[in-house]
Amino acid sequence: MADPAITIATLSPNDYVEHEVALAELLRDCVAAGASVNFVMPFGLDDSLAYWRDKVSPAVQTGQRDVLTAHVDGRLAGTVQLDCGTPPNQPHRADVSKLLVHPAFRRRGIARALMEALEANAGRRGRRLLTLDTATDDAEALYRSLGYQRTGIIPGYALDAAGECFLDTVIMYKTL
Numbered sequence: 001m002a003d004p005a006i007t008i009a010t011l012s013p014n015d016y017v018e019h020e021v022a023l024a025e026l027l028r029d030c031v032a033a034g035a036s037v038n039f040v041m042p043f044g045l046d047d048s049l050a051y052w053r054d055k056v057s058p059a060v061q062t063g064q065r066d067v068l069t070a071h072v073d074g075r076l077a078g079t080v081q082l083d084c085g086t087p088p089n090q091p092h093r094a095d096v097s098k099l100l101v102h103p104a105f106r107r108r109g110i111a112r113a114l115m116e117a118l119e120a121n122a123g124r125r126g127r128r129l130l131t132l133d134t135a136t137d138d139a140e141a142l143y144r145s146l147g148y149q150r151t152g153i154i155p156g157y158a159l160d161a162a163g164e165c166f167l168d169t170v171i172m173y174k175t176l
Ligand SMILES: CC(C)(COP(=O)(O)OP(=O)(O)OC[C@H]1O[C@@H](n2cnc3c(N)ncnc32)[C@H](O)[C@@H]1OP(=O)(O)O)[C@@H](O)C(=O)NCCC(=O)NCCS
Pocket: 030, 035, 036, 037, 097, 098, 099, 100, 101, 102, 105, 106, 107, 108, 109, 110, 111, 112, 113, 133, 134, 135, 136, 137, 138, 139, 141, 142, 143, 145
C-alpha cells in the first residue's frame, strides 16, 4: 500500500512555475549523487534551472508534457515526466523521462508511486504505449517490477555523471 506520507501531484502550468527552483535543486542533487540523466559534472543550480526553463517549461505551458511531483513532509522528494510531444503518427505513445528521487528519500516507494500516477495520466490522455531508456540497474529493476519490457541495450550510449566513462542504456516499453 502507498505510504500516506507521500503526496503525488501533476503540476498545472501555474504550479509548475512555483516549483521550478525546487525541481532544479532536486535534479542538481541527483546528478551530484551520480544519476546518469543527460548531464555531466560540474552541474550547478544555474545549469539545472536552464534545463527546466528552456526544455521543460515550454512543453508544460502548452500541455504537451506532464510534470509529476512527490512531496514528503512538504519537501520535494521526487519527480517524473510524461512527454506527449510525439510525432503525428504516434498519437498513442508517450515517453517517460527524468524519474528522479532525492538520495535522502530513496527506497520508500516514491518512484513506484510516481510511475503509477504517471500511468494513470497516460491512460487519461489515450497514451497506451510508454517508452523509456535507462542507464541504471536500480531503475531497470523498478521498471521491470512495473511490467516494462526490455527491448535491448545500446552499449556505450552516454557518459556517466562524472564524465569518466561511457555507460550502456536499456530501451524499455510498456503497453497499458
Ligand atoms: C531509480 C530511482 C528513481 C528509484 O527511486 P526510489 O524511490 O528509491 O524507488 P522505490 O523505492 O519506488 O523502489 C521501487 C523498486 O525499484 C527497485 N529499486 C529501487 N532502487 C533500487 C536499488 N538501489 N537497488 C535495487 N533495486 C532498486 C526495487 O525493485 C524497489 O522495490 P523494493 O523497494 O520493494 O525492493 C532512484 O534511485 C533515482 O532517482 N536514481 C537516480 C536517477 C535515475 O537513475 N533515474 C532513472 C532514470 S530513467
